[in-house]
Amino acid sequence: MPKLWTDTVGEHRRAVREAAVDATARLVAEHGLASVTMSQIAAEAGIGRATLYKYFPDIEAVLIAWHERQVSAHLDQLAHIADQPGSPGQRLEACLHGYARMIRGRPHGADISALLHRGEHVEQAHELLTELLAGLLAQAARSGDVRDDVTPAELAAYCVHALGAAAEMHSEAALRRLVTVTCAGLRSPR
Amino acid sequence: MPKLWTDTVGEHRRAVREAAVDATARLVAEHGLASVTMSQIAAEAGIGRATLYKYFPDIEAVLIAWHERQVSAHLDQLAHIADQPGSPGQRLEACLHGYARMIRGRPHGADISALLHRGEHVEQAHELLTELLAGLLAQAARSGDVRDDVTPAELAAYCVHALGAAAEMHSEAALRRLVTVTCAGLRSPR
DNA sequence: AGCTTATCAAGACACTGTGTCTCTATCAAT
DNA sequence: ATTGATAGAGACACAGTGTCTTGATAAGCT
Incomplete structure:
Protein backbone atom coordinates (compact mmCIF):
# COMPACT_ATOMS: atom_id res chain seq x y z
CA MET A 1 0.00 0.00 0.00
CA PRO A 2 2.01 2.92 -1.24
CA LYS A 3 1.24 6.27 0.27
CA LEU A 4 2.99 8.43 -2.32
CA TRP A 5 3.36 11.51 -0.22
CA THR A 6 4.62 14.81 -1.55
CA ASP A 7 5.72 17.62 0.72
CA THR A 8 2.44 19.53 0.96
CA VAL A 9 -1.02 18.07 1.39
CA GLY A 10 -2.64 20.15 -1.30
CA GLU A 11 -0.08 19.00 -3.81
CA HIS A 12 -0.53 15.46 -2.63
CA ARG A 13 -4.27 15.57 -3.15
CA ARG A 14 -3.79 16.94 -6.65
CA ALA A 15 -1.29 14.18 -7.41
CA VAL A 16 -3.58 11.43 -6.14
CA ARG A 17 -6.55 12.86 -7.99
CA GLU A 18 -4.56 12.98 -11.19
CA ALA A 19 -3.29 9.44 -10.66
CA ALA A 20 -6.88 8.26 -10.31
CA VAL A 21 -7.94 9.99 -13.51
CA ASP A 22 -4.87 8.61 -15.30
CA ALA A 23 -5.77 5.13 -14.12
CA THR A 24 -9.32 5.69 -15.35
CA ALA A 25 -8.04 6.74 -18.75
CA ARG A 26 -5.93 3.58 -19.02
CA LEU A 27 -8.83 1.35 -17.97
CA VAL A 28 -11.26 3.01 -20.35
CA ALA A 29 -8.80 2.69 -23.21
CA GLU A 30 -8.22 -0.97 -22.44
CA HIS A 31 -11.55 -2.39 -21.33
CA GLY A 32 -14.13 0.12 -22.53
CA LEU A 33 -16.33 2.56 -20.68
CA ALA A 34 -18.99 0.39 -19.11
CA SER A 35 -16.77 -2.08 -17.29
CA VAL A 36 -14.71 0.42 -15.31
CA THR A 37 -15.22 0.03 -11.55
CA MET A 38 -14.11 1.96 -8.50
CA SER A 39 -12.20 -1.12 -7.35
CA GLN A 40 -10.22 -1.29 -10.58
CA ILE A 41 -9.45 2.41 -10.56
CA ALA A 42 -8.22 2.29 -6.96
CA ALA A 43 -6.06 -0.75 -7.65
CA GLU A 44 -4.65 0.73 -10.86
CA ALA A 45 -3.94 4.05 -9.14
CA GLY A 46 -2.24 2.27 -6.25
CA ILE A 47 -4.57 3.50 -3.49
CA GLY A 48 -7.20 1.88 -1.32
CA ARG A 49 -10.72 1.74 -2.62
CA ALA A 50 -12.13 3.58 0.37
CA THR A 51 -9.55 6.29 -0.18
CA LEU A 52 -10.80 6.81 -3.69
CA TYR A 53 -14.19 7.67 -2.22
CA LYS A 54 -12.52 10.59 -0.44
CA TYR A 55 -11.77 12.05 -3.84
CA PHE A 56 -14.80 11.08 -5.91
CA PRO A 57 -18.30 10.20 -4.67
CA ASP A 58 -18.90 7.56 -7.39
CA MET B 1 -46.20 -15.92 -9.64
CA PRO B 2 -47.92 -17.57 -12.55
CA LYS B 3 -46.44 -20.88 -13.57
CA LEU B 4 -47.53 -21.44 -17.12
CA TRP B 5 -49.37 -18.79 -19.03
CA THR B 6 -50.55 -20.65 -22.10
CA ASP B 7 -51.44 -24.25 -22.92
CA THR B 8 -48.37 -25.16 -24.95
CA VAL B 9 -44.78 -24.70 -23.83
CA GLY B 10 -43.46 -23.20 -27.03
CA GLU B 11 -46.15 -20.52 -26.96
CA HIS B 12 -45.44 -19.93 -23.30
CA ARG B 13 -41.75 -19.38 -23.92
CA ARG B 14 -42.51 -16.90 -26.67
CA ALA B 15 -44.98 -15.06 -24.42
CA VAL B 16 -42.54 -14.86 -21.51
CA ARG B 17 -39.71 -13.72 -23.76
CA GLU B 18 -41.89 -10.99 -25.18
CA ALA B 19 -43.04 -9.93 -21.73
CA ALA B 20 -39.43 -9.61 -20.66
CA VAL B 21 -38.57 -7.44 -23.64
CA ASP B 22 -41.69 -5.35 -23.07
CA ALA B 23 -40.68 -4.87 -19.45
CA THR B 24 -37.21 -3.86 -20.59
CA ALA B 25 -38.68 -1.30 -22.97
CA ARG B 26 -40.75 0.21 -20.16
CA LEU B 27 -37.79 0.33 -17.78
CA VAL B 28 -35.48 1.86 -20.38
CA ALA B 29 -38.07 4.47 -21.26
CA GLU B 30 -38.59 5.34 -17.59
CA HIS B 31 -35.17 5.07 -15.95
CA GLY B 32 -32.68 5.17 -18.82
CA LEU B 33 -30.43 2.55 -20.28
CA ALA B 34 -27.67 2.18 -17.71
CA SER B 35 -29.77 1.52 -14.64
CA VAL B 36 -31.77 -1.42 -15.98
CA THR B 37 -31.08 -4.62 -14.03
CA MET B 38 -32.06 -8.25 -14.42
CA SER B 39 -33.88 -8.04 -11.09
CA GLN B 40 -36.01 -5.12 -12.26
CA ILE B 41 -36.82 -6.77 -15.56
CA ALA B 42 -37.86 -10.00 -13.87
CA ALA B 43 -40.03 -8.15 -11.35
CA GLU B 44 -41.62 -5.97 -14.04
CA ALA B 45 -42.28 -8.97 -16.27
CA GLY B 46 -43.83 -10.89 -13.38
CA ILE B 47 -41.39 -13.80 -13.37
CA GLY B 48 -38.64 -14.98 -11.05
CA ARG B 49 -35.18 -13.59 -11.55
CA ALA B 50 -33.61 -17.02 -11.98
CA THR B 51 -36.23 -17.81 -14.60
CA LEU B 52 -35.17 -14.80 -16.62
CA TYR B 53 -31.71 -16.36 -16.88
CA LYS B 54 -33.30 -19.29 -18.70
CA TYR B 55 -34.27 -16.89 -21.45
CA PHE B 56 -31.34 -14.48 -21.55
CA PRO B 57 -27.77 -15.10 -20.36
CA ASP B 58 -27.26 -11.49 -19.17
C1' DA C 1 -54.95 -43.94 -18.23
C1' DG C 2 -50.55 -44.40 -15.94
C1' DC C 3 -45.67 -43.91 -15.96
C1' DT C 4 -41.38 -41.67 -17.45
C1' DT C 5 -38.76 -37.95 -19.12
C1' DA C 6 -37.79 -33.34 -20.22
C1' DT C 7 -37.89 -28.87 -18.71
C1' DC C 8 -39.88 -24.83 -16.42
C1' DA C 9 -40.22 -21.76 -12.11
C1' DA C 10 -38.18 -20.26 -8.23
C1' DG C 11 -35.62 -20.56 -3.74
C1' DA C 12 -30.82 -20.64 -2.04
C1' DC C 13 -25.95 -19.76 -2.28
C1' DA C 14 -21.42 -17.75 -3.31
C1' DC C 15 -19.26 -13.84 -5.48
C1' DT C 16 -18.39 -9.10 -6.90
C1' DG C 17 -18.82 -4.25 -6.50
C1' DT C 18 -20.69 -0.39 -3.76
C1' DG C 19 -20.95 3.13 -0.21
C1' DT C 20 -20.23 4.17 4.69
C1' DC C 21 -18.15 3.89 9.18
C1' DT C 22 -14.37 3.71 12.06
C1' DC C 23 -9.69 3.43 13.62
C1' DT C 24 -4.84 4.44 13.08
C1' DA C 25 -1.01 7.14 11.23
C1' DT C 26 0.65 11.31 9.56
C1' DC C 27 0.78 16.27 8.68
C1' DA C 28 0.16 21.28 10.19
C1' DA C 29 -0.42 25.01 13.31
C1' DT C 30 0.01 27.04 17.65
C1' DA D 1 5.80 19.36 21.75
C1' DT D 2 1.03 19.14 21.96
C1' DT D 3 -3.24 19.30 19.80
C1' DG D 4 -6.42 19.30 15.97
C1' DA D 5 -7.30 18.01 11.36
C1' DT D 6 -7.22 14.82 7.80
C1' DA D 7 -5.44 11.00 4.70
C1' DG D 8 -5.37 5.91 4.26
C1' DA D 9 -7.27 1.56 4.58
C1' DG D 10 -9.72 -2.32 7.02
C1' DA D 11 -14.48 -3.81 8.04
C1' DC D 12 -19.41 -4.01 7.45
C1' DA D 13 -24.05 -4.06 5.35
C1' DC D 14 -26.32 -4.01 1.04
C1' DA D 15 -27.50 -4.70 -3.89
C1' DG D 16 -27.04 -7.16 -8.14
C1' DT D 17 -25.20 -11.20 -10.50
C1' DG D 18 -24.84 -15.93 -12.12
C1' DT D 19 -25.27 -20.84 -10.87
C1' DC D 20 -27.13 -24.88 -8.62
C1' DT D 21 -30.70 -27.46 -6.84
C1' DT D 22 -35.40 -28.73 -5.75
C1' DG D 23 -40.15 -29.27 -6.64
C1' DA D 24 -43.91 -28.89 -10.10
C1' DT D 25 -45.86 -29.39 -14.68
C1' DA D 26 -46.31 -30.57 -19.60
C1' DA D 27 -45.12 -33.93 -23.32
C1' DG D 28 -44.15 -38.52 -24.90
C1' DC D 29 -44.54 -43.48 -24.60
C1' DT D 30 -46.71 -48.08 -23.60
Missing part, protein backbone atom coordinates in the same frame (compact mmCIF):
# COMPACT_ATOMS: atom_id res chain seq x y z
CA ILE A 59 -17.76 6.32 -10.79
CA GLU A 60 -19.80 8.92 -12.62
CA ALA A 61 -17.72 11.61 -10.96
CA VAL A 62 -14.48 9.95 -11.99
CA LEU A 63 -15.65 9.49 -15.55
CA ILE A 64 -16.80 13.10 -15.67
CA ALA A 65 -13.38 14.26 -14.47
CA TRP A 66 -11.67 12.11 -17.09
CA HIS A 67 -14.03 13.32 -19.80
CA GLU A 68 -13.58 16.92 -18.78
CA ARG A 69 -9.80 16.66 -19.04
CA GLN A 70 -10.08 14.98 -22.43
CA VAL A 71 -12.55 17.53 -23.72
CA SER A 72 -10.78 20.63 -22.46
CA ALA A 73 -7.57 19.48 -24.14
CA HIS A 74 -9.46 19.05 -27.38
CA LEU A 75 -11.20 22.38 -27.04
CA ASP A 76 -7.90 24.15 -26.41
CA GLN A 77 -6.48 22.53 -29.51
CA LEU A 78 -9.49 23.57 -31.57
CA ALA A 79 -9.40 27.11 -30.23
CA HIS A 80 -5.76 27.29 -31.25
CA ILE A 81 -6.62 26.12 -34.76
CA ALA A 82 -9.45 28.65 -34.93
CA ASP A 83 -7.04 31.45 -34.00
CA GLN A 84 -4.73 30.81 -36.94
CA PRO A 85 -4.77 33.51 -39.60
CA GLY A 86 -6.89 33.04 -42.71
CA SER A 87 -10.34 33.67 -44.11
CA PRO A 88 -13.33 32.61 -41.98
CA GLY A 89 -14.03 29.80 -44.43
CA GLN A 90 -10.49 28.48 -44.23
CA ARG A 91 -10.37 28.65 -40.46
CA LEU A 92 -13.72 26.88 -40.23
CA GLU A 93 -12.59 24.09 -42.51
CA ALA A 94 -9.33 23.72 -40.59
CA CYS A 95 -11.31 23.46 -37.38
CA LEU A 96 -13.68 20.87 -38.78
CA HIS A 97 -10.77 18.86 -40.08
CA GLY A 98 -9.06 19.05 -36.72
CA TYR A 99 -12.19 17.91 -34.95
CA ALA A 100 -12.66 15.02 -37.36
CA ARG A 101 -9.10 13.91 -36.71
CA MET A 102 -9.78 13.92 -32.97
CA ILE A 103 -12.85 11.75 -33.39
CA ARG A 104 -11.28 9.20 -35.71
CA GLY A 105 -10.94 5.77 -34.17
CA ARG A 106 -12.53 6.94 -30.92
CA PRO A 107 -16.07 5.59 -31.04
CA HIS A 108 -16.53 5.87 -27.27
CA GLY A 109 -15.30 9.43 -27.02
CA ALA A 110 -18.64 11.16 -27.20
CA ASP A 111 -21.04 8.45 -26.12
CA ILE A 112 -20.56 8.90 -22.40
CA SER A 113 -23.92 10.60 -22.13
CA ALA A 114 -25.54 7.17 -22.37
CA LEU A 115 -23.73 6.06 -19.22
CA LEU A 116 -24.16 9.18 -17.16
CA HIS A 117 -27.62 9.63 -15.73
CA ARG A 118 -27.33 13.33 -15.25
CA GLY A 119 -25.27 14.35 -18.27
CA GLU A 120 -24.89 18.00 -17.29
CA HIS A 121 -21.15 18.10 -17.76
CA VAL A 122 -21.25 16.27 -21.03
CA GLU A 123 -23.92 18.60 -22.31
CA GLN A 124 -21.89 21.57 -21.16
CA ALA A 125 -18.83 20.30 -23.04
CA HIS A 126 -21.00 19.76 -26.07
CA GLU A 127 -22.30 23.29 -25.75
CA LEU A 128 -18.82 24.77 -25.56
CA LEU A 129 -17.81 22.95 -28.71
CA THR A 130 -21.02 24.00 -30.42
CA GLU A 131 -20.47 27.60 -29.39
CA LEU A 132 -16.94 27.61 -30.73
CA LEU A 133 -18.13 26.29 -34.07
CA ALA A 134 -21.18 28.53 -34.09
CA GLY A 135 -18.91 31.57 -33.72
CA LEU A 136 -16.83 30.52 -36.67
CA LEU A 137 -19.93 29.69 -38.68
CA ALA A 138 -21.49 33.09 -37.95
CA GLN A 139 -18.32 34.80 -39.15
CA ALA A 140 -18.18 32.64 -42.25
CA ALA A 141 -21.86 33.35 -42.92
CA ARG A 142 -21.18 37.08 -42.77
CA SER A 143 -18.38 36.71 -45.27
CA GLY A 144 -20.61 34.67 -47.55
CA ASP A 145 -18.65 31.42 -47.23
CA VAL A 146 -21.54 29.74 -45.42
CA ARG A 147 -25.30 29.71 -45.97
CA ASP A 148 -27.30 32.12 -43.82
CA ASP A 149 -30.74 30.51 -44.12
CA VAL A 150 -29.99 28.26 -41.12
CA THR A 151 -28.82 29.51 -37.73
CA PRO A 152 -25.16 28.98 -36.82
CA ALA A 153 -26.22 26.91 -33.80
CA GLU A 154 -28.11 24.44 -35.96
CA LEU A 155 -25.29 24.30 -38.46
CA ALA A 156 -22.86 23.64 -35.63
CA ALA A 157 -24.97 20.72 -34.41
CA TYR A 158 -25.01 19.42 -37.98
CA CYS A 159 -21.22 19.69 -38.21
CA VAL A 160 -20.52 17.96 -34.91
CA HIS A 161 -22.79 15.03 -35.73
CA ALA A 162 -21.74 14.71 -39.36
CA LEU A 163 -18.09 14.62 -38.37
CA GLY A 164 -18.94 11.95 -35.84
CA ALA A 165 -18.83 9.66 -38.86
CA ALA A 166 -15.07 10.16 -38.71
CA ALA A 167 -14.99 7.43 -36.07
CA GLU A 168 -15.77 4.93 -38.83
CA MET A 169 -13.44 6.35 -41.47
CA HIS A 170 -10.51 4.07 -42.12
CA SER A 171 -8.13 6.38 -43.97
CA GLU A 172 -6.96 9.95 -43.94
CA ALA A 173 -8.34 10.30 -47.47
CA ALA A 174 -11.79 9.16 -46.37
CA LEU A 175 -11.61 11.66 -43.54
CA ARG A 176 -10.83 14.44 -46.01
CA ARG A 177 -13.77 13.44 -48.17
CA LEU A 178 -16.04 13.50 -45.12
CA VAL A 179 -14.94 17.03 -44.26
CA THR A 180 -15.46 18.05 -47.88
CA VAL A 181 -18.98 16.64 -47.95
CA THR A 182 -19.82 18.24 -44.60
CA CYS A 183 -18.55 21.60 -45.81
CA ALA A 184 -20.59 21.23 -48.99
CA GLY A 185 -23.70 21.08 -46.84
CA LEU A 186 -22.72 24.39 -45.27
CA ARG A 187 -22.37 26.34 -48.48
CA SER A 188 -25.05 28.72 -49.61
CA PRO A 189 -27.46 27.15 -52.13
CA ARG A 190 -27.87 29.03 -55.37
CA ILE B 59 -28.56 -7.93 -19.47
CA GLU B 60 -26.65 -7.33 -22.68
CA ALA B 61 -28.68 -10.07 -24.31
CA VAL B 62 -31.96 -8.53 -23.15
CA LEU B 63 -30.95 -5.09 -24.32
CA ILE B 64 -29.86 -6.51 -27.65
CA ALA B 65 -33.23 -8.20 -28.07
CA TRP B 66 -35.02 -4.97 -27.22
CA HIS B 67 -32.79 -2.98 -29.56
CA GLU B 68 -33.25 -5.50 -32.36
CA ARG B 69 -37.02 -5.24 -32.13
CA GLN B 70 -36.83 -1.44 -32.12
CA VAL B 71 -34.43 -1.32 -35.04
CA SER B 72 -36.19 -3.86 -37.21
CA ALA B 73 -39.42 -1.89 -36.87
CA HIS B 74 -37.60 1.26 -37.95
CA LEU B 75 -35.89 -0.49 -40.83
CA ASP B 76 -39.20 -1.89 -42.08
CA GLN B 77 -40.66 1.58 -41.95
CA LEU B 78 -37.71 3.03 -43.87
CA ALA B 79 -37.81 0.24 -46.44
CA HIS B 80 -41.48 1.05 -46.98
CA ILE B 81 -40.66 4.71 -47.50
CA ALA B 82 -37.87 3.78 -49.90
CA ASP B 83 -40.30 1.69 -51.95
CA GLN B 84 -42.68 4.57 -52.63
CA PRO B 85 -42.72 5.78 -56.24
CA GLY B 86 -40.67 8.82 -57.24
CA SER B 87 -37.26 9.84 -58.51
CA PRO B 88 -34.21 8.43 -56.69
CA GLY B 89 -33.51 11.87 -55.26
CA GLN B 90 -37.04 12.22 -53.92
CA ARG B 91 -37.06 8.77 -52.39
CA LEU B 92 -33.69 9.39 -50.79
CA GLU B 93 -34.84 12.64 -49.27
CA ALA B 94 -38.05 11.04 -48.00
CA CYS B 95 -36.00 8.31 -46.40
CA LEU B 96 -33.63 10.76 -44.75
CA HIS B 97 -36.53 12.76 -43.45
CA GLY B 98 -38.17 9.62 -42.11
CA TYR B 99 -34.98 8.60 -40.35
CA ALA B 100 -34.53 12.04 -38.85
CA ARG B 101 -38.08 11.90 -37.48
CA MET B 102 -37.32 8.56 -35.85
CA ILE B 103 -34.24 9.93 -34.16
CA ARG B 104 -35.84 13.11 -32.88
CA GLY B 105 -36.15 13.29 -29.10
CA ARG B 106 -34.50 9.88 -28.69
CA PRO B 107 -30.97 10.66 -27.51
CA HIS B 108 -30.52 7.16 -26.09
CA GLY B 109 -31.73 5.36 -29.16
CA ALA B 110 -28.43 4.82 -30.85
CA ASP B 111 -26.00 5.07 -27.98
CA ILE B 112 -26.35 1.49 -26.85
CA SER B 113 -23.01 0.65 -28.39
CA ALA B 114 -21.36 2.42 -25.46
CA LEU B 115 -23.01 0.00 -23.04
CA LEU B 116 -22.52 -3.20 -24.97
CA HIS B 117 -19.02 -4.59 -24.84
CA ARG B 118 -19.27 -6.61 -27.98
CA GLY B 119 -21.53 -4.44 -30.10
CA GLU B 120 -21.89 -6.94 -32.94
CA HIS B 121 -25.64 -6.71 -33.17
CA VAL B 122 -25.64 -2.95 -32.96
CA GLU B 123 -23.04 -2.79 -35.68
CA GLN B 124 -25.07 -5.18 -37.78
CA ALA B 125 -28.15 -3.00 -37.41
CA HIS B 126 -26.06 0.00 -38.32
CA GLU B 127 -24.78 -1.85 -41.36
CA LEU B 128 -28.28 -2.72 -42.52
CA LEU B 129 -29.32 0.89 -42.27
CA THR B 130 -26.16 2.00 -44.04
CA GLU B 131 -26.73 -0.55 -46.79
CA LEU B 132 -30.30 0.61 -47.31
CA LEU B 133 -29.15 4.20 -47.64
CA ALA B 134 -26.12 3.25 -49.74
CA GLY B 135 -28.43 1.55 -52.24
CA LEU B 136 -30.57 4.65 -52.55
CA LEU B 137 -27.49 6.85 -52.77
CA ALA B 138 -25.97 4.72 -55.54
CA GLN B 139 -29.20 5.00 -57.53
CA ALA B 140 -29.34 8.72 -56.97
CA ALA B 141 -25.70 9.06 -57.97
CA ARG B 142 -26.43 7.26 -61.26
CA SER B 143 -29.29 9.63 -61.97
CA GLY B 144 -27.07 12.60 -61.16
CA ASP B 145 -28.97 13.72 -58.08
CA VAL B 146 -26.03 12.89 -55.82
CA ARG B 147 -22.27 13.44 -56.12
CA ASP B 148 -20.25 10.48 -57.40
CA ASP B 149 -16.81 11.52 -56.14
CA VAL B 150 -17.47 9.80 -52.78
CA THR B 151 -18.58 6.19 -52.38
CA PRO B 152 -22.23 5.56 -51.43
CA ALA B 153 -21.07 3.79 -48.25
CA GLU B 154 -19.18 6.84 -47.04
CA LEU B 155 -22.06 9.11 -47.96
CA ALA B 156 -24.43 6.82 -46.06
CA ALA B 157 -22.24 7.05 -42.94
CA TYR B 158 -22.26 10.82 -43.34
CA CYS B 159 -26.05 10.88 -43.61
CA VAL B 160 -26.66 8.66 -40.60
CA HIS B 161 -24.38 10.71 -38.39
CA ALA B 162 -25.50 14.10 -39.67
CA LEU B 163 -29.14 13.20 -39.07
CA GLY B 164 -28.18 12.12 -35.56
CA ALA B 165 -28.33 15.85 -34.86
CA ALA B 166 -32.10 15.45 -35.15
CA ALA B 167 -32.09 14.29 -31.53
CA GLU B 168 -31.35 17.89 -30.54
CA MET B 169 -33.75 19.59 -32.92
CA HIS B 170 -36.66 21.15 -31.11
CA SER B 171 -39.11 21.75 -33.94
CA GLU B 172 -40.31 20.11 -37.10
CA ALA B 173 -39.01 23.15 -39.03
CA ALA B 174 -35.51 22.72 -37.58
CA LEU B 175 -35.67 19.08 -38.58
CA ARG B 176 -36.56 20.04 -42.12
CA ARG B 177 -33.64 22.45 -42.26
CA LEU B 178 -31.31 19.73 -41.01
CA VAL B 179 -32.43 17.38 -43.77
CA THR B 180 -32.00 20.18 -46.31
CA VAL B 181 -28.46 20.91 -45.16
CA THR B 182 -27.58 17.22 -45.11
CA CYS B 183 -28.93 16.79 -48.64
CA ALA B 184 -26.94 19.83 -49.76
CA GLY B 185 -23.77 18.02 -48.74
CA LEU B 186 -24.77 15.14 -51.00
CA ARG B 187 -25.22 17.14 -54.16
CA SER B 188 -22.59 17.12 -56.85
CA PRO B 189 -20.21 20.11 -56.63
CA ARG B 190 -19.92 22.17 -59.80
